Amino acid sequence: MGQLINIRNLSFGYSNGRKLFNGLDFSLEKGERVGLVGPNGAGKTTLFYLIMGLLRPESGEIRVFGRPRENERDFSEVRQRVGLLFQDSEDQLFCPTVEEDIAFGPLNLGLSHSEARAVVRETCKRLGLNGLEKRVIHRLSGGEKRLVALATVVAMNPECYLLDEPTAGLDSRTTERFLRYLREYADTYIIITHNHEVLKNAADRIYELREGRIEPFSL
Amino acid sequence: MHLEEFAEGESFFHRLDPRVKLLTLGPYTAVIAVAHDPVVPLAALVLSSVMAVVAGLDRKKLLNRLAAVNIFVLMLWLFIPFGYPGEELFFAAGPLTVTKEGIVYVLTITMKTNAIVVATIAMLGTSEIFSLAHAFVHLKAPGKLVHLFFFFYRYISVLHEEYSRLRRAMKMRSFRPRTNMHTYKSYAWLVGMLLVSSYERSRRIYNAMLCRGFSGRFPVIDHFSLRKHDIIFGVLMSTVTITFVIILTLS
Ligand SMILES: Nc1ncnc2c1ncn2[C@@H]1O[C@H](COP(=O)(O)OP(=O)(O)OP(=O)(O)O)[C@@H](O)[C@H]1O
Ligand SMILES: [Mg+2]
Numbered sequence: 001m002g003q004l005i006n007i008r009n010l011s012f013g014y015s016n017g018r019k020l021f022n023g024l025d026f027s028l029e030k031g032e033r034v035g036l037v038g039p040n041g042a043g044k045t046t047l048f049y050l051i052m053g054l055l056r057p058e059s060g061e062i063r064v065f066g067r068p069r070e071n072e073r074d075f076s077e078v079r080q081r082v083g084l085l086f087q088d089s090e091d092q093l094f095c096p097t098v099e100e101d102i103a104f105g106p107l108n109l110g111l112s113h114s115e116a117r118a119v120v121r122e123t124c125k126r127l128g129l130n131g132l133e134k135r136v137i138h139r140l141s142g143g144e145k146r147l148v149a150l151a152t153v154v155a156m157n158p159e160c161y162l163l164d165e166p167t168a169g170l171d172s173r174t175t176e177r178f179l180r181y182l183r184e185y186a187d188t189y190i191i192i193t194h195n196h197e198v199l200k201n202a203a204d205r206i207y208e209l210r211e212g213r214i215e216p217f218s219l
Numbered sequence: 220m221h222l223e224e225f226a227e228g229e230s231f232f233h234r235l236d237p238r239v240k241l242l243t244l245g246p247y248t249a250v251i252a253v254a255h256d257p258v259v260p261l262a263a264l265v266l267s268s269v270m271a272v273v274a275g276l277d278r279k280k281l282l283n284r285l286a287a288v289n290i291f292v293l294m295l296w297l298f299i300p301f302g303y304p305g306e307e308l309f310f311a312a313g314p315l316t317v318t319k320e321g322i323v324y325v326l327t328i329t330m331k332t333n334a335i336v337v338a339t340i341a342m343l344g345t346s347e348i349f350s351l352a353h354a355f356v357h358l359k360a361p362g363k364l365v366h367l368f369f370f371f372y373r374y375i376s377v378l379h380e381e382y383s384r385l386r387r388a389m390k391m392r393s394f395r396p397r398t399n400m401h402t403y404k405s406y407a408w409l410v411g412m413l414l415v416s417s418y419e420r421s422r423r424i425y426n427a428m429l430c431r432g433f434s435g436r437f438p439v440i441d442h443f444s445l446r447k448h449d450i451i452f453g454v455l456m457s458t459v460t461i462t463f464v465i466i467l468t469l470s
């Protein structure tokens with residue numbers, strides 16, 4: 001069973017609106033690098049939230065790491081092993097300084113202070129964030145926040161990444177650095193993006209989410 | 220963020236260990252607050268002003284804050300000097316008599332208030348709110364209280380950021396407040412949006428915390444370490460406070 005994520009017959013709609021998914025099927029194997037495209041409002045972000053257990057489906061099954069995930073307890077394990085990069089970095093960062101925000105996850109995972117500090121240092125090095133550690137978060141630029149948000153996810157060393165438009169608002173050099181990071185250190189992920197260049201570089205397979213269904217997509 | 224307008228800087232007070240600040244400020248302000256003669260408040264006012272200078276506080280911003288506080292003090296000046304029992308002073312306006320004791324009393328209150336506020340700004344204002352929260356954790360304050368403090372601050376600043384964002388968005392589209400229905404309506408939208416978007420944002424932040432394994436306990440990464448100037452300052456402040464206590468008990 002190399003299947004990391006397996007979604008069967010999933011239905012979901014926000015309480016106030018139409019049904020977003022009606023019998024959606026999707027699966028992700030270990031080692032797969034998948035691109036996800038789809039029009040605005042198709043429900044890409046919502047799908048990520050469902051996988052992480054931040055929203056609960058009306059019906060259907062979500063299996064992650066080979067086990068059905070239903071309650072908070074199941075999902076808290078998922079959250080330790082799957083890293084979600086939020087579409088809006090403002091939502092992801094809540095600590096005063098870069099260093100503390102990056103260390104928040106590792107400390108929750110039970111690492112000691114010196115270990116957490118080492119993780120922070122290593123992560124910053126990999127992502128080219130050196131010198132930003134002590135900066136106060138709400139005074140960073142948009143692109144810097146994006147990288148720090150990625151760092152907070154990377155620091156948890158997840159087995160699988162869910163990346164929600166990670167390169168939106170990044171300049172071409174930073175995008176390049178980001179893609180290089182993915183190539184070197186991440187082997188399983190789903191990346192939502194509208195950028196064809198990024199898709200070509202970072203995804204082996206591409207799916208499109210449209211009208212509540214996921215179908216293969218070619219550029 | 221307007222709440223931390225004094226927090227950036229490189230002065231002696233900015234570098235001081237927040238734990239030392241919390242520990243020394245409490246007794247210092249307490250002694251000032253219970254003083255009943257003008258000597259200690261006067262000395263404290265001078266000392267607090269020195270602190271403000273050392274902390275390099277922006278004079279305009281500091282005066283702004285003091286003005287807000289002294290509005291209340293001003294009200295005391297309007298009432299207490301009249302009819303306070305004691306020796307009558309040079310003028311008597313009809314049934315109202317100003318007494319020397321009354322003046323001294325209000326003057327004492329004024330000095331106390333300003334000494335305490337200035338010292339608090341110079342000492343606590345020069346630390347980031349979060350390092351103060353950390354200091355509370357290190358001083359073994361109850362975890363729940365510290366969380367409350369932390370989130371209270373977190374949400375205030377979120378609210379304020381949302382507000383500035385919405386205000387900017389309105390300005391960008393040439394909104395100018397006037398006395399008409401359009402203006403009132405727009406302000407009503409602003410407040411409504413503020414509530415909704417702040418609520419939504421706080422939920423998303425909570426989600427982000429969940430995604431990183433939050434389970435109700437806030438880990439602290441920065442450990443403070445006492446350095447020489449922290450100890451010197453602690454000893455100095457304690458000496459001053461004890462001196463004040465001695466003066467108070469002798470008089
Ligand atoms: N909290 C919410 N309550 C109600 N409806 C919502 C909520 N969040 C999103 N929606 C609606 O659900 C639909 C899917 O939203 P979602 O954010 O998943 O889209 P998306 O595919 O990520 O779009 P984009 O490419 O713009 O990021 C949209 O029509 C949106 O209006
Ligand atoms: Mg989205």
